[in-house]
Amino acid sequence: MTRDVAVAAGDTTAVSIVAGVGRVEASIVLALGLPAREPFVEVFAGADPVPGEASVANGYGSAVSFDLGEGTYRAKVSTDAVSRTFRFDVAPGRTTTASFALDAGIASFEAPGADALVVFAEDGKDVATLYPPFGSMALPAGRYRAVAERNGAKKETSFEIAAGQQARIVAAAP
Incomplete structure (x- = not known):
């Protein structure tokens, strides 16, 4: 709904506008x-x-x-x-x-000696790549793989996160 309001120079007017x-x-x-x-x-x-x-x-x-x-x-x-x-x-x-x-939990990652840590979902999708210091991140509830990398070598660690869980994941470097 529209309504024109005319105000003459020097005058004032009050208009009430009700919005949904x-x-x-x-x-x-x-x-x-x-x-x-x-x-x-x-x-x-x-x-x-x-x-x-x-x-x-x-x-x-x-x-x-x-x-x-x-x-x-x-x-x-x-x-x-x-x-x-x-x-x-x-x-x-x-x-x-x-x-x-969000049906998620928090994973705190440690990978002593690793240059990088790649997190994959159960379906193989790359979820995140982390670098030292690795820290923590929220992940949807589910199963994952953390692959620690060092000088081109790789070592895998499997883990699971439940909704509301705070988990410490230690992935040993190769």
Whole structure:
């Protein structure tokens, strides 16, 4: 709906505008009791993805809020090697509280003497390449292989991460 407002020079006027806006307040966790570390949240309009679509809002943090028009939206939440999309609805004049659980855990890597550490998912997909100091990262729950590399030689270590788990992975260098 549009409405023209005419104001003469030197005059003032008051106009009330009512918009169909609601708010979503979301908390993001890797799993129950394990907060996500600085996740990036992109919000897209509509229930289904559209090729080439642009996000309508975005933000960082494990507690985010967005003021959005009435409708259905998708929140794509990413942190480290984890990315998941959640659907939610916004009603005008209301606050929707959402909790987005990424079903992930944290792997802390050590690879004494290694030059690099390559992490592969169970399906063989390269998830990440880490260099000393190796540190930690969030991974979706599942089975993985960590391949320690040193001077061209490789040695593999298998491990599993469960949602909410914090695991220490030691991959011996070849």
